[in-house]
Amino acid sequence: MAEFKYEIVEEIAVISESSRGWSKELNLISWNERDPKYDLREWSPEHEKMGKGITLSAEELKTLRDALNKLEL
Amino acid sequence: MAEFKYEIVEEIAVISESSRGWSKELNLISWNERDPKYDLREWSPEHEKMGKGITLSAEELKTLRDALNKLEL
Numbered sequence: 001m002a003e004f005k006y007e008i009v010e011e012i013a014v015i016s017e018s019s020r021g022w023s024k025e026l027n028l029i030s031w032n033e034r035d036p037k038y039d040l041r042e043w044s045p046e047h048e049k050m051g052k053g054i055t056l057s058a059e060e061l062k063t064l065r066d067a068l069n070k071l072e073l
Numbered sequence: 074m075a076e077f078k079y080e081i082v083e084e085i086a087v088i089s090e091s092s093r094g095w096s097k098e099l100n101l102i103s104w105n106e107r108d109p110k111y112d113l114r115e116w117s118p119e120h121e122k123m124g125k126g127i128t129l130s131a132e133e134l135k136t137l138r139d140a141l142n143k144l145e146l
Binding site: 012013015016024026040041042052053054056057058059060061062063064065067068069071073 | 085086088089097099113114115125126127129130131132133134135136137138140141142144146
């Protein structure tokens with residue numbers, strides 16, 4: 001597997017935490033030293049392991065925010 | 074690989090569409106005939122292939138929505 005570098009530039013919000021200590025988080029992450037992107041993902045305690053997730057641009061987050069604000073939750 | 078069933082119960086919002094036709098979408102999806110969950114994920118045209126994403130409960134979506142509303146985007 002190819003190596004890749006990442007840096008969590010900003011921890012924006014912890015969305016939830018599971019009983020095994022994994023958390024769903026919204027962060028700003030730089031991948032391979034590129035410009036940082038928003039990232040919604042599961043992480044193990046202390047950010048040791050990265051789980052499944054999705055990377056989003058600011059434009060995509062805005063669209064998501066507007067969709068969530070229209071939703072009955 | 075084990076098989077699994079899913080059904081897109083409701084298409085809530087298309088967040089973006091890439092030049093190759095894949096889209097990031099917020100949907101309500103039932104996995105293996107269980108209660109549907111919110112799901113933010115990439116899909117190929119016509120939902121033929123499923124890309125990376127994350128499943129969220131209503132409670133998690135609320136927390137995400139509140140975090141996004143506090144964010145300067």
